[in-house]
Amino acid sequence: MRASAGTLDSGAVADIRTERLDWRFKSIPTELCGKTIEEATAERPHLFEDGFLGPFVVLESTALEHNLATMATWCAAHGVALAPHGKTTMAPQLFERQLQHGAWGITAANAGQLRVYRAFGVSRILLANQLVDASALRWLAGELDRDPAFEFTCWVDSVHAVRLMTEALTAASASRPVDVVVELGAAGGRTGVRDRATALAVAAAVRNSPMLRLTGAGGYEGALAHDASPTSLARIDSYLDDLRSLVIALSEQDTLDRSRPTLVTAGGSAFFDRVAEGITTGWPPDLNVLPILRSGAYLTHDDGFYRGISPLGTSPRAEGAPLRSALRAWAQVTSKPEPRLALLTLGRRDASFDQGLPEPQWHRAAGHPPTRLNGHEVTALNDQHAFLRLPEGSAVEVGDWIGLGLSHPCTVFDKWSLLPVVDSDGETVIDFVRTYF
Numbered sequence: 001m002r003a004s005a006g007t008l009d010s011g012a013v014a015d016i017r018t019e020r021l022d023w024r025f026k027s028i029p030t031e032l033c034g035k036t037i038e039e040a041t042a043e044r045p046h047l048f049e050d051g052f053l054g055p056f057v058v059l060e061s062t063a064l065e066h067n068l069a070t071m072a073t074w075c076a077a078h079g080v081a082l083a084p085h086g087k088t089t090m091a092p093q094l095f096e097r098q099l100q101h102g103a104w105g106i107t108a109a110n111a112g113q114l115r116v117y118r119a120f121g122v123s124r125i126l127l128a129n130q131l132v133d134a135s136a137l138r139w140l141a142g143e144l145d146r147d148p149a150f151e152f153t154c155w156v157d158s159v160h161a162v163r164l165m166t167e168a169l170t171a172a173s174a175s176r177p178v179d180v181v182v183e184l185g186a187a188g189g190r191t192g193v194r195d196r197a198t199a200l201a202v203a204a205a206v207r208n209s210p211m212l213r214l215t216g217a218g219g220y221e222g223a224l225a226h227d228a229s230p231t232s233l234a235r236i237d238s239y240l241d242d243l244r245s246l247v248i249a250l251s252e253q254d255t256l257d258r259s260r261p262t263l264v265t266a267g268g269s270a271f272f273d274r275v276a277e278g279i280t281t282g283w284p285p286d287l288n289v290l291p292i293l294r295s296g297a298y299l300t301h302d303d304g305f306y307r308g309i310s311p312l313g314t315s316p317r318a319e320g321a322p323l324r325s326a327l328r329a330w331a332q333v334t335s336k337p338e339p340r341l342a343l344l345t346l347g348r349r350d351a352s353f354d355q356g357l358p359e360p361q362w363h364r365a366a367g368h369p370p371t372r373l374n375g376h377e378v379t380a381l382n383d384q385h386a387f388l389r390l391p392e393g394s395a396v397e398v399g400d401w402i403g404l405g406l407s408h409p410c411t412v413f414d415k416w417s418l419l420p421v422v423d424s425d426g427e428t429v430i431d432f433v434r435t436y437f
Contacts, residue, residue, distance in 0.1 A: 003081040003261075003290055006105040009121025013096050016434050017041070025418040027056035037418075037432045047330065047420070047427045048364065048401065055331040055346040057412060059421045059433060063326035064097070064299065070312065070321055071298045072101040078276040083107045083126050083265070085296030089413045091435045092120040094299060105151070107294045111136035116436045118143055118150075126265065127154035128220065128294060129191065130161045130183075134168040141174035153215060153263060155183035157193045162205040162212065169211035177213040180206055181263055182250065184219040184243050192219050199246055203255040214255050216263030217247045218292075222270055228309050228317060236271050240278025251287055261290035269297035273311035273319065297409050300326040304356035304407020327412055328426070329358060329404040331386060336398050344378075344386040344402055350415055353381050355408035360388060362403030363396060370403060370426070378404070413437070 017038035021028050029051030032040045045051075047058065075082045081104035086095055090113065095106050105124030108114045111133060117125055131137060131154045144150055156162055169178060182199050185192020193199040199217075206214040221239050225232030247264055250256050267275035272295045279291040297306050301323035307313045312323045331346035351358050360376040375391035386404075390396055403426075406412050413419075414437045421431035 003104045003292075005102045006083075006099050006122065006124035008092065008096055008099060008123065010096065012120045013092050016093060017432075019434065021418075026416075027053045027420075028418065029053070037434070041429070041431050045429045047422065047429065052420070054401070055329060055344070055350050057327060057329045057350065057406070057416050057419055058426075058429075059300065059419050060324075060326045060328060060426060061421050061430060062424045063301070063324035064094075064421075066321075067299055067301055067323045067326060068097055068101045070323055071295070074312065074320065075276075075293065076102070078273075079280045079291065080267075080276045081290060081292045083124075083292050083294050084299065085109070085128070085268075085294050086117065087113060088296035088410050089299065089433075089435060090116065090437050091413065091433050092116075092122075093431075093433050095120070095122060098299065104292060107296070111139070115139070123149055124151040125153075126292070126294065127152070128218075130155050130157060130165075132161050132164045132168075134164075134171070137165060137168040137178075138172040140178065141169055141172040141176075144174065144176040144178070151179075153179040153181060155191070155218065156180045156202055156206060156212075157183040157185065157191055158198075159201055159205045162202060162209055166209045166211045174211060177211055179213050179215045179257075181216040181218045181265065182206075182214070182246065184217055184239075184246055186219075186224055186239050186242070189223040190220065196246065196249065200249065200253060200255075203250050203253060207255045213257050214250070215257055215260065216265070216290075217243060217250060218263065218265035219243060220268060220294075221266050221275060222268035225271070228270075228315055233271075233274060236274045237278065240266065240275060244278065244282050247289070248284065248287070251284070258288075261288045263292060264289050265292040265294060267293035267295050269295045269306055270309045271311075273317070298323055300409045302327065302407050302409055303359050303361070303405025304352075306408070325405055327406045327409055328422075329406055330364075330401050331404065333388075333396055333398050333400045333402065334385075336396070340390045340392075340394075342388040342390055342396055342398075344388055345384070346381075346386045346404070347384040348381050349383055351381070351386075351404070352406050352408045352411040354411050357381060358386060358404035358406055360402055361405050364401040364403065365395070365397070366399060370401075373402070376402075
């Protein structure tokens with residue numbers, strides 16, 4: 001089935017551009033301080049000629065647009081809805097672009113993220129965790145009561161959690177039931193029920209709760225494998241088979257709310273091809289399933305982990321036009337204490353390092369356009385420095401700029417409250433994206 005796209009408050013997103021720039025936003029030129037984001041954008045400042053303070057991380061607009069269109073086309077072709085995980089960027093301006101490209105909703109990881117989403121009017125949210133905090137549930141009940149169009153679904157994986165949720169929502173005098181899906185886990189994974197009997201017991205507890213409504217099942221396969229070996233892919237496929245079997249059992253137990261489509265959701269950014277096949281096939285003809293992916297890193301892709309493992313990357317199992325890395329870090333050479341070593345003004349405070357170190361790709365000397373950089377390697381990061389190993393004959397000198405590809409975007413965005421968006425030349429700023437971590 002074709003699912004309708006979610007919405008948000010475009011006016012609230014537009015208001016982001018009325019915020020004034022100042023010292024809170026690292027890398028912003030002094031000359032732009034005091035101007036609104038909209039006014040600064042209108043000046044189309046240049047990264048290297050208009051006073052940006054290094055290091056800085058930018059978003060490349062052409063790659064962003066390519067990735068948005070590529071993923072929307074891929075999902076439509078594979079019959080899945082998309083609720084991208086917003087924790088990757090925590091950027092409502094980017095949520096808006098994802099929804100404009102047909103995203104069914106946006107996924108959150110915790111109550112703090114949920115509150116940010118609602119501040120910008122996101123209409124359909126999956127919370128990919130249990131919500132058992134009484135304060136958060138009280139707030140949620142108020143949101144559901146205030147906005148009849150707000151659609152919310154979260155996970156449950158224990159009878160005890162069902163009881164806690166029911167008690168908190170009852171105390172909050174919630175007038176609308178909270179939709180939940182049973183989360184299926186696996187041995188060695190993260191959260192989620194570990195066996196069928198527990199899953200059915202949780203479903204029965206939800207059925208008996210006046211405050212909850214069971215709408216499907218879901219989980220996260222990415223915790224079960226970290227490479228694309230045959231053994232790993234077989235484990236992913238087995239998990240998806242178990243997820244399908246669980247949904248069918250829930251239907252046979254008559255615990256599902258059959259007045260609406262049954263949500264079946266999985267999918268990070270590494271194995272979404274296997275997930276799409278697993279949650280769109282093998283269903284009984286009388287079961288109206290809405291299959292939902294939650295991949296989030298596709299938006300910017302990367303130059304590391306996802307490039308190598310994504311089905312829209314460069315891995316042997318890749319299909320179709322690949323995604324493009326839309327993240328670029330620029331750091332200046334601050335020291336060259338040895339012939340084969342340079343230190344860059346970028347460290348753990350600025351770039352991801354949990355799934356691979358930054359990858360040197362471009363060299364920009366003063367007065368010259370960037371040139372491709374080969375044979376150079378970042379070997380370590382300190383808090384504020386990157387160690388760049390230089391090959392024999394390297395032209396890199398103190399004061400030059402190095403453009404770096406980054407791995408794992410989820411641990412890049414949280415380091416930057418404002419990111420310039422650059423035009424196709426890679427240096428002219430055409431927008432700024434605000435993040436809310």
